Amino acid sequence: MSLLTASSLGPQVVLGAFLVTLVGFGAIYSYSAFAEDIAAEFGSSRSTVTLVFVLSGSACFFVSAVSGVLADRVGPRVLAAAGMVLVGIGLLVAATAKTLIEVYVGYGLLIGLGTGFAYVPALAAVQRWFVVHRGLASGIAVSGVGIGTAIVPPAAEALAMLGDWRVAFVVCSVLAVAVGLAGAALLHPTPERFGFGPDGHRLDPDAAQGRPPTPVLEVIRSRAFVLAYGGTLLIALPVALPYALLVATARDLGVSRHDALALLALIGLGSIAGRFALAALADAIGRRLVFLGCCAGLAAGTIGWAAADSLAQFQAFALIFGALQGGFVALLPAFVADRFGRGAVGSVLGVLYTSRGVALLIGPSAVALGVAAFAGHALPLAVVGMFGGIGTVMLARVGRGA
Numbered sequence: 522m523s524l525l526t527a528s529s530l531g532p533q534v535v536l537g538a539f540l541v542t543l544v545g546f547g548a549i550y551s552y553s554a555f556a557e558d559i560a561a562e563f564g565s566s567r568s569t570v571t572l573v574f575v576l577s578g579s580a581c582f583f584v585s586a587v588s589g590v591l592a593d594r595v596g597p598r599v600l601a602a603a604g605m606v607l608v609g610i611g612l613l614v615a616a617t618a619k620t621l622i623e624v625y626v627g628y629g630l631l632i633g634l635g636t637g638f639a640y641v642p643a644l645a646a647v648q649r650w651f652v653v654h655r656g657l658a659s660g661i662a663v664s665g666v667g668i669g670t671a672i673v674p675p676a677a678e679a680l681a682m683l684g685d686w687r688v689a690f691v692v693c694s695v696l697a698v699a700v701g702l703a704g705a706a707l708l709h710p711t712p713e714r715f716g717f718g719p720d721g722h723r724l725d726p727d728a729a730q731g732r733p734p735t736p737v738l739e740v741i742r743s744r745a746f747v748l749a750y751g752g753t754l755l756i757a758l759p760v761a762l763p764y765a766l767l768v769a770t771a772r773d774l775g776v777s778r779h780d781a782l783a784l785l786a787l788i789g790l791g792s793i794a795g796r797f798a799l800a801a802l803a804d805a806i807g808r809r810l811v812f813l814g815c816c817a818g819l820a821a822g823t824i825g826w827a828a829a830d831s832l833a834q835f836q837a838f839a840l841i842f843g844a845l846q847g848g849f850v851a852l853l854p855a856f857v858a859d860r861f862g863r864g865a866v867g868s869v870l871g872v873l874y875t876s877r878g879v880a881l882l883i884g885p886s887a888v889a890l891g892v893a894a895f896a897g898h899a900l901p902l903a904v905v906g907m908f909g910g911i912g913t914v915m916l917a918r919v920g921r922g923a
Contacts, residue, residue: 531658533648533707538643538662539863545636547669548608549577551676551693552628553768553785554639555633555686558777562686563621570621572766573629575885580633585641589871590737592642597708597867600642607635610693616687624761639705641874645867646708647859656808657859660851661683664706667792675786737868740861746869749860749919752877755912756816757880758905759823760846762841763788765885766874767826770898771835780832784839790888791843793849799848803855812856813917814846820909827902830910834876 529789560570588600604784613636614627647844651658680689740746771781793816803811822845826838857873858866884905891901 529754530709534646534650534709535658535662537601537707537709537785538647539665540700540707541605541639541643541665542663542703543665544605544671544701545581545608545632545639547672548612548632548693548697549574549636550669550764550785552577553675553684553764553886554782555689556768558686559621559624563624565621570605571765571885571889572898572916573624574751575881576625576629576879577633577636578761578764579794579878580630581637581640581872583636584634584882585871585874585878587637588870589645589867589869592645592867592871593865597642597646597709598705598710599637601639601705601708602702604635604640605698606703608632608701609635609694609698611635612690612697616694618692618710621921626713639701641706641867641871643704644854645870645883648854648863648870654804655855656800656811657797658801660796660847663712664793664796664847666850667789667843669789672786672789677867696763700888703746709829711783735867737872740865740869741872742770743751744874745860745919748915752816752874752912752915753873754876754880756819756849757877758884758912759819759909760849761877761881761884762823762902762905763826763842763846763889766888766898767835767839767893769889770826770829770892771832773892773898774830776832776835787836787839788846791840792847795844796851799844800851803848803852808852808855808859811848812852814914814915815845815852816909816913818845819849820906820913823906824903827899827906856916874875 556570559573560566563570588604591600608631614631615624616622616627618627640672644659647662648655648659680692683689683692742797765803767784767788768781771784772778799811799815811889819842822838822842825834826842829835829838854866854870857870861869888898888901888905893897895901
């Protein structure tokens, strides 16, 4: 196989990663569109149903520690295919649930595990196939998350015409498996034997200089990785919240259900723009600089959310947050690959992403309890924004080679 042929497979890898993230996170983030209906059917409180989102998101990131290591050994395709099948099964289990516990198992654990088995292996594959345009390639790949979020509200309303949320889950299950397996098939193995930069522009630095990749255990024990882990955990707190709580906080201030759900679409639209525009800008002026700017903006934006008291302010927050979150999600894998190398990027990303699992596990539930305790969302969200600022400082120290 020539270099040209090898390089031409790179866009297919990006498309494959796009499709599996579209399916996985489209399923996870569709929680908010169905939360009220699920709560009403089972007679549950908002905080109880929020656990569905917490379980799916945290399971996704916790299992990444396993899927990332496996991806470095067996490649991304098998893991992603298995993950997409799990997402489909999870939707079917939730569709036939007779108790809320069964919804937790299907919509929470199975969908989360399935997405986790596909997400990091797919992103790691993209990092290996691209060097010069790594930021843009990552941005396109993870734009599936934003598009999945953008289509949730209109899709939920369209599916409601066919029946209740159970019918919607069955339809989504069939679509998830079909689209997800197509995406997994495009995740080609990395052509390491060519000795060229996988995007055809230059040699990978490690390959060019003949250095073996740094052992994974040495990386995760380093001070730089500890800072990266802690910083990612703290900035992931504000990243996790809007998908679980933005609709609810808007509804508490009198926003209609239709307008509140539309905020998710605005996040998705902003996220798509951020993934493309900010990722391309990052390749031009520096991935570290743009990545840290996104982190700082997310922390500040969360404090702005805390002060929001009108639909217009919620809409502005949703668009800005979506763009910055899109940049953060797109550039985090590139930030890791740039700092720690691409030799074992699946394993390193997988361990790092467990920090996002911790944030999802504690963040939404803690803030929901804080909102109830303080009879409003202002103080809990402001505190989370401050944590995000601390996380940004920690990540900035990683960028200096701490």
